[in-house]
Amino acid sequence: MFTRRAALMGAAVVAATPFVVSKASADSESMDTSGAKPVDLSSLPRVKQKLAVPPLVHEHEQIATSGPKIVEFEMTITEEEIEVDDGVFMQAMSFNGSIPGPMMVVHQDDYLELTLINPEENELQHNIDFHASTGALGGGGLTLINPGEKVTLRFRATRPGTFIYHCAPGGPMIPWHVVSGMVGAIMVLPRDGLRDQNDKPISYDKVYYVGENDFYIPKDENGEYKRYESAGDGYDDMVDVMQGLIPTHEVFNGRVGALTGAGAMTAKVGQRVLFIHSQGNRDTRPHIIGGHGDQVWELGKFNNKPDVDLETWFIRGGSAGAALYKFLQPGVYAYVNHNLIEAVNLGATGHIVVDGDWDNDLMEQVSAPTPI
Numbered sequence: 001m002f003t004r005r006a007a008l009m010g011a012a013v014v015a016a017t018p019f020v021v022s023k024a025s026a027d028s029e030s031m032d033t034s035g036a037k038p039v040d041l042s043s044l045p046r047v048k049q050k051l052a053v054p055p056l057v058h059e060h061e062q063i064a065t066s067g068p069k070i071v072e073f074e075m076t077i078t079e080e081e082i083e084v085d086d087g088v089f090m091q092a093m094s095f096n097g098s099i100p101g102p103m104m105v106v107h108q109d110d111y112l113e114l115t116l117i118n119p120e121e122n123e124l125q126h127n128i129d130f131h132a133s134t135g136a137l138g139g140g141g142l143t144l145i146n147p148g149e150k151v152t153l154r155f156r157a158t159r160p161g162t163f164i165y166h167c168a169p170g171g172p173m174i175p176w177h178v179v180s181g182m183v184g185a186i187m188v189l190p191r192d193g194l195r196d197q198n199d200k201p202i203s204y205d206k207v208y209y210v211g212e213n214d215f216y217i218p219k220d221e222n223g224e225y226k227r228y229e230s231a232g233d234g235y236d237d238m239v240d241v242m243q244g245l246i247p248t249h250e251v252f253n254g255r256v257g258a259l260t261g262a263g264a265m266t267a268k269v270g271q272r273v274l275f276i277h278s279q280g281n282r283d284t285r286p287h288i289i290g291g292h293g294d295q296v297w298e299l300g301k302f303n304n305k306p307d308v309d310l311e312t313w314f315i316r317g318g319s320a321g322a323a324l325y326k327f328l329q330p331g332v333y334a335y336v337n338h339n340l341i342e343a344v345n346l347g348a349t350g351h352i353v354v355d356g357d358w359d360n361d362l363m364e365q366v367s368a369p370t371p372i
């Protein structure tokens with residue numbers, strides 16, 4: 001039968017971007033699991049969870065108060081131009097309209113059930129690869145959808161930790177979609193909550209999700225950043241920049257300065273804040289200037305004991321880590337990628353504004369600057 005889907009899979013989605021489908025062959029990335037035994041989950045409770053826009057994270061229990069359930073999420077894929085820095089634009093792709101995509105939180109042994117929507121007005125095929133899931137390219141082989149389609153995937157969250165998810169529609173589409181913004185993260189909490197280095201229960205007062213992205217925005221012959229009509233229109237130029245492996249921008253939450261000023265993170269002295277940090281493509285090294293990581297799950301996986309008292313931690317490209325810090329002094333803390341060129345010149349800087357009383361025992365200016 002010649003369906004609309006078959007037409008889209010086999011031919012160009014849009015005449016202007018014929019490379020899109022010819023390189024992202026649906027056949028090689030899709031998987032048929034129709035012969036598998038059915039599983040009966042009808043006895044499990046279902047919860048619909050609304051997502052928050054990063055750096056915020058949706059409401060959740062740290063310790064599960066009931067048994068495993070099916071947690072339903074819905075995300076819509078967007079293809080739209082964003083402003084990465086003042087006057088610098090990129091044809092971005094994103095999960096649910098934010099870069100990074102929203103953080104999803106479940107408990108170990110819950111089932112995460114995602115409905116992914118690719119609206120008619122989009123031009124490209126997309127899917128989702130959950131690093132927290134098992135099989136079928138992390139779900140990528142079961143979720144490839146054309147514009148005008150939606151798909152629902154369910155997986156059991158068997159391993160606790162923070163994990164990224166990203167679009168991976170095949171071949172050279174994979175890095176292109178990822179560096180165009182299609183990365184997010186999930187946190188699978190142990191059912192009885194987090195534990196510190198001594199195996200004692202530990203909790204957080206606040207949680208923030210910082211998603212770091214490397215962008216590769218082409219310039220014209222005069223050195224000015226270029227703008228394009230659509231993502232496909234800028235594809236060839238962007239690949240040229242990508243092949244050099246030097247990003248033009250390295251940003252937190254989609255834009256230079258997204259987490260400063262009105263977008264700054266906040267805390268109070270005495271509060272424990274959990275920072276989840278993801279990077280889908282490139283290594284990075286978060287650091288809180290003037291603070292520490294009290295407990296850091298650098299690899300993001302909660303079955304490993306956290307490291308303690310860290311100054312800087314390492315997030316491998318393709319992973320998400322978690323750092324817990326109890327703020328002890330008020331002030332404006334810079335949260336940076338401690339490759340300082342990337343932090344200051346390329347954009348990877350955020351702020352945490354912390355209220356409270358200064359502690360002279362921890363630090364005091366013994367004498368103010370004065371002429372020698």
Ligand SMILES: [Cu+2]
Pocket residue numbers: 093125126127167168169177182
């Ligand atoms: Cu995509």
